[in-house]
Amino acid sequence: MKVVQNHTTLENGIEVVTDSARNFQSVAVSVSFRIGSVHEPDEKSGISHLLEHLVFRGSENRTGEEIQAAFSEFGGYLNAETDEDSTNFVARILKDDLNESLRIIADMVINPRLLDEDIRLEKQIIEQENCRGCYNCTMRDAFYAQAFPNQSIRNPVIGYEDTVEALTQEDLREYHRLAYVGKNLTVAVSGDVDHETVTTAVKAAFRDIPEGQAAGYPQFSYTPGELLLGSSSDRSTIRIGFPLTEFSTRQARAAVLYYDILGGHGQSKLMYELREKRGLVYGVWADEYNCAGQNILFFEVSGEAKHMSEISDVMIQTMIDTAHNLQERDLELAKKRAHSGFMMSLDDVFERCKGLRADIADRGCIYDWQKRYDEYQSMTLEEVGKAGEAILELEPTIIGSGSMRNMPKFDEIRAKLKGKDVAAAKQKQGLFGLLN
Structure with a gap:
């Protein structure tokens, strides 16, 4: 088109x-x-x-x-x-x-x-x-x-x-x-x-508006952080955000397909593993948000506080498995969803305006619609898998909400995202403590 x-x-x-x-x-x-x-x-x-x-x-x-x-x-x-x-x-x-x-x-x-x-x-x-x-x-x-x-x-x-x-x-x-x-x-x-x-x-x-000076985006510095918002609720939430600002345009496109496969829709891998297979959550939220040039990829899961350690472990393992074992069928369906999203956006003049103004803000020019579409459709299985692996290597910011007693430790979440064996590390630490 x-x-x-x-x-x-x-x-x-x-x-x-x-x-x-x-x-x-x-x-x-x-x-x-x-x-x-x-x-x-x-x-x-x-x-x-x-x-x-x-x-x-x-x-x-x-x-x-x-x-x-x-x-x-x-x-x-x-x-x-x-x-x-x-x-x-x-x-x-x-x-x-x-x-x-x-x-x-x-x-x-x-x-x-x-x-x-x-x-x-x-x-x-x-x-x-x-x-x-x-x-x-x-x-x-x-x-x-x-x-x-x-x-x-x-x-x-x-x-x-x-x-x-x-x-x-x-x-x-x-x-x-x-x-x-x-x-x-x-x-x-x-x-x-x-x-x-x-x-x-x-x-x-607009002939009377003064030219003025362009504001531009302020310079921001990302620091991986964490915070637990404790409460007495019987439900808890974990939100993990990964900074994608340093990703190239093509790598960022691949990252979008990765998160779509992982958690961007009702038939995603996280929905299957956490809801359909185990009944641990009602829903999963995943989104990419660009704010003042800072591009963040979010994943969020909520469930009963007593199950949060299991929910966290399943989420992390699914993220790792998706990055390392992506299947052609997964990518094919993600591209079909991207195709549908592009086509449906053409029916909404508001969305088309929003895309135009975002291009000017982020790039200073219009980014060719067909080129953007082709970039998604030309993504390979290897590119999307590597984007997932690159995301897992980033240092995320983690926000938890709910019972402090049942919340998994944030340092363990970070270690598990990197594929480290936390249980083995705990065992070694315990043995070391006994010997001393």
């Missing part, structure tokens, strides 16, 4: 990228600033997220109600999200409403009014949004705090209650002045559109 994507950099630094999806009735727009929580000083943690909220309160030319009413009249959708490394304003509208949608979003992000009363209200709303240490956020924050100690990547996107409360109108105006600039901005459009027409519309809508 031919995918037509184009990229133009405007004089004020804006990256305009389009993905022509012929015969689609809707158009997806992503106005994405490459700025997020990793760019914030600790004392202003949460400012990117608060600013994103405030943009919807209105501009110097439109009230918040008028902005929402315009998209209601389009029959369209407008929303936003802040991540660690980006702030994204997204819309889905019909093609005929594209130009006006771009003008409205441009006005919102260039001219937010940032009134004190709006700031007070949005702080109150964010207080309600704050999950206050839910399981997923706790595990996320614990992992990054151990893997990247004293670095901004460890801070939650939403910030902390005291840092958000302390933010002032002056703080927000200055942050907006530095962050919402052309050199931080990607405008991605996917749908039945013409690139030159879109470029002209973006140039007109």
Whole structure:
């Protein structure tokens, strides 16, 4: 399938990228600033997220109600999200409403009014949004705090209650002045559109945005860490994260296929060994997450606390066996899942926009869709197996949650991932102790 994507950099630094999806009735727009929580000083943690909220309160030319009413009249959708490394304003509208949608979003992000009363209200709303240490956020924050100690990547996107409360109108105006600039901005459009027409519309809508300076990704230093979050729950969890940042592009592609075979779906090897064969878990989670240039491969298992040593051992042995004894059928099915994923993504204009903006953030250019597809489909059994072996040689960060008494020792998990015989080592240590 031919995918037509184009990229133009405007004089004020804006990256305009389009993905022509012929015969689609809707158009997806992503106005994405490459700025997020990793760019914030600790004392202003949460400012990117608060600013994103405030943009919807209105501009110097439109009230918040008028902005929402315009998209209601389009029959369209407008929303936003802040991540660690980006702030994204997204819309889905019909093609005929594209130009006006771009003008409205441009006005919102260039001219937010940032009134004190709006700031007070949005702080109150964010207080309600704050999950206050839910399981997923706790595990996320614990992992990054151990893997990247004293670095901004460890801070939650939403910030902390005291840092958000302390933010002032002056703080927000200055942050907006530095962050919402052309050199931080990607405008991605996917749908039945013409690139030159879109470029002209973006140039007109965003003509008043200052060029500014590109933020870029901060430099981070990974340190393998570990933390046990003790509780009295009868259930426990182990999350293991491996840093893939130093992997080459092709090695990273092979690693994706390895984790897909291992734990990326309902028929994965970990699901079979832990759930279907032994009934030890309900589910297994595996995912690759790229945050501000730091690529982490996660595996997570949860089960009854009393079974965690067995669950851990089965997980580790399955990881090792998959790397060393990969079968052609395993790879064939993984490639079919990759093929389906690529094809299905073409049906979703939002996903296509997301891919465009990720390419610009990570590479500074569009990565050819067909080339990416071919890279996965051309992977050999040897490459995927070696990627698995390379992952097991990495020093992971390990986060445990649950009963401390039943949790396997983290140093033993590390040793077993390397294929070391922990039982033999214990026996030798015990004998040595007796002789002395």
